Amino acid sequence: MPQATRLLIVDDDPLTRTLIGGTLKTMGFDIAEAGDGLECLALFGSEPVDAVLLDVMMPGMDGFTACAELRKLPQGRHTPILIMTGLDDLESITHAFEAGATDFITKPINFPLLGHRVRYALKASDTTRRFADSERRLHRLAYFDSLTELPNREFFKEHLHYMVSLAAAKGSPLAVLFLDLDGFKRINDTLGHPLGDKVLRAAAERLRQSLRAGTAVGWSDRFREGDALARLGGDEFTVLLSRIERAEDASLAAERIRTALGQALKIGGQELYTTTSIGIAVFPEDGGNADELLRNADLAMYYAKRDGGNTHRRFSGQMAAAVLKRMTLENLLRKAIERGELRLHYQPQFNIGNGTVAGAETLLRWTNPELGMVSPAEFIPLAEDTGLIAPIGEWVLRNACAQARAWRDQGLTLPRVAVNVSAVQFLHKGFPDLVTRILEETGLEPRTLELELTESALMRDADSAALALRTLKDIGVQLAIDDFGTGYSSLSRLKQFPIDRLKIDRSFVRDIETDADDAAIAVAIIAMASSMRLEVVAEGVETPGQLEFLRNRGCHEVQGFLLSRPLPAEQIAALLARPGARRTGGA
Incomplete structure (x- = not known):
């Protein structure tokens, strides 16, 4: 059975309390009584009360003060308070509402209407309470994190x-x-x-x-x-x-x-x-x-x-300056392709036995009108961090393939053109389709294209990498691991990858004549590649001693400043046209 609504009647006149209480009891309300403001506060704090009927003129604490004190209590914030007053002047009514009254009832009391006034106040209060609860919930949703219950x-x-x-x-x-x-x-x-x-x-x-x-x-x-x-x-x-x-x-x-x-x-x-x-x-x-x-x-x-x-x-202020420089560089890099600021150079790779050109590695160059020549070591990591590597990488791949086809159309033979592929590009599900589409658009034979990937890119997700490599191999392109020896690939994993070529990182070649550890690493890579029937290219060859060391250890190909710096496309064409370079009558 639902609990009756409980009303607290506060009046210093016992007869008034009895008349009001009796009238409201006949309407189904439960009644509690208090003779003054202090008793009202004590009773309100100890028992549940749904509404208060509060006389104004009482000894000790008057109704205005009692109303204000009730509103300070947590449970009194939304409780209906009807002030009963014989004072009908505007100032007293204003004072009642300022103290927190919900409504007022003038004396002498119209008893037939009393129940309706109480019910209306209760209904209005219930609506206010629900609104306040909704407001609290919305505030929590707006200002607090639902997972941790921390502020947001x-x-x-x-x-x-x-x-x-x-x-x-x-x-x-x-x-x-x-x-x-x-x-x-x-x-x-x-x-x-x-x-x-x-x-x-x-x-x-x-x-x-x-x-x-x-x-x-x-x-x-x-x-x-x-x-x-x-x-x-x-x-x-x-x-x-x-x-x-x-x-x-x-x-x-x-x-x-x-x-x-x-x-x-x-x-x-x-x-x-x-x-x-x-x-x-x-x-x-x-x-x-x-x-x-x-x-x-x-x-x-x-x-x-x-x-x-x-x-x-x-x-620190230096951090802000570095960020500003990075933002400027990023904005300029975003516009570099459409402004035609990117160029491709090609570093020849030579057969170490007969000196013929065996291939060329594609290298990206950026010259900006404001910044001048920007180092790849500066803008390539930025492109990878910002996602610009995807459109830039596609531009490089398409233009390298188109240039290789153009050389062949000129009757010049370049066995392969190598393009570096970032981990972001390589692990994208649509990359093999992109390679296929570019080869079809440019008309380049798949076997002429070599894709170079770093060890770290392959080992980031070795299973996915193996699947992607097999898909690319099915297209017919050649595959190489760039900067080999600097990553963490294992021999068991390496055997699963359909690789054609390993490239010895320049950091091992640099001191190969004087550092026994670097020399041992280079020899080990060459021997391992030989056992796996892979070819080896050494990068960064800059001295005759380095070249002789690699030749004596069975390295297949070399590239570096000793042999040739990276060259623009027209100079590569001149190199391929020299006597001794193989020529064809076109594709």
Whole structure:
């Protein structure tokens, strides 16, 4: 049976309480009574009450004061309060509403209408309560992360704006820490998102406990007022330290947080370890407003991650300058293809036995009107980081194939043209189709094209790499492992790859005459390739002694400045046209 609605009638006149209570009881309400404001507050705090009918003129605490005190109580925030008053002047009514009254009832009371006024107030209050509950839920959805129950980006940014304004007014420092869990993507990809979510919840709880326990910078035993912890999204968290005394306190906080998050996590019967990269920005030195602080702490975190992770870095002006330079370079690189700023050069590869041209490696060159010649060591990693390597790599592949076909149409024979392929390109599912399409468009025979891949690209996902290599081999192209010896491929894996050629990295060739270890590595690569019936090309040959060493050890082909620098297409044509180079009558 549903519980009756309970009303509290507060009046210093017992007869009035009896008349009101009796009337409302006949309408199904449950009645409680109090003779003054203090008794009202005591009764309201000890028993559930759905509505209060409160007289104004009472000894001790009057109705206005009692109403205001009721509204201060958590359970009294939305409870209907009807003030009963014989005062019908506008000032008294205004005073009643200012004290928090829901409605007012004038004396003498119209008893036939009393129940209707109470029911209307209860209904309005219920609507208000539901609206308030919905508002609270919407606020939580808007400002809190559902996975970790931490504040989210919006909450943190609003709070940071407020705290920065306070710090500026007081002339006091504060710090923002930007955290990123190293290797979290690997956990998600290998162990699954459900376990990854558990790792995030565990990390959030460790951060929460660390700050509350005062382990961040040796504070007191509570989370300091004004400080904040938030999850921005993914595996990124932020911490606001609003009460630091000096910038070094932020570094101490970061180090202790890093140590706390580095402890083993036991989740689902597994023991997992995570490390954390942390960026620090201190107000006002590292940013004069909230947006600058958050951006610069993020940038410092990037540098911590670039340094290998599991460390913290504080923002510096040099970081900002480097980012500006990188952004400028990226913007210019995006426009390089359409502006015709990219060029291909080709470094000949020579047969070490008879000196004939055995092939040519395609090398990309970028000359910008503002920057001049830009080193590939500078713009190739940028292209890989930003995803520009895909359109640039396609441009290189298409133009190299078209140039090789053009040489053949001129009656010049180049056994093969080699094109470097990035890991991003190679592991894309559509790459073999792209190679097929370009070969068909340019009319180049597949056997003339050689694709060079690094060990790291092949070992990133060895099973997928083996499948992709077999698909490319079925097309008819040649395959080579570039910079061999610098990666971590195993012989068992290498045997699974349908490779035609290994290229000895220039780092081993450089000191091959004087360094016994480099010489031993080069000899071992040549011997291993011979046993696997693979050809070997040595890169970076710059001295006659290096060339003689490689010839005596059975290396098949060489390339380097001793023999030829990278050349533009027209000079390669002249080289191929020299006496001794094989000529054909065209394709």
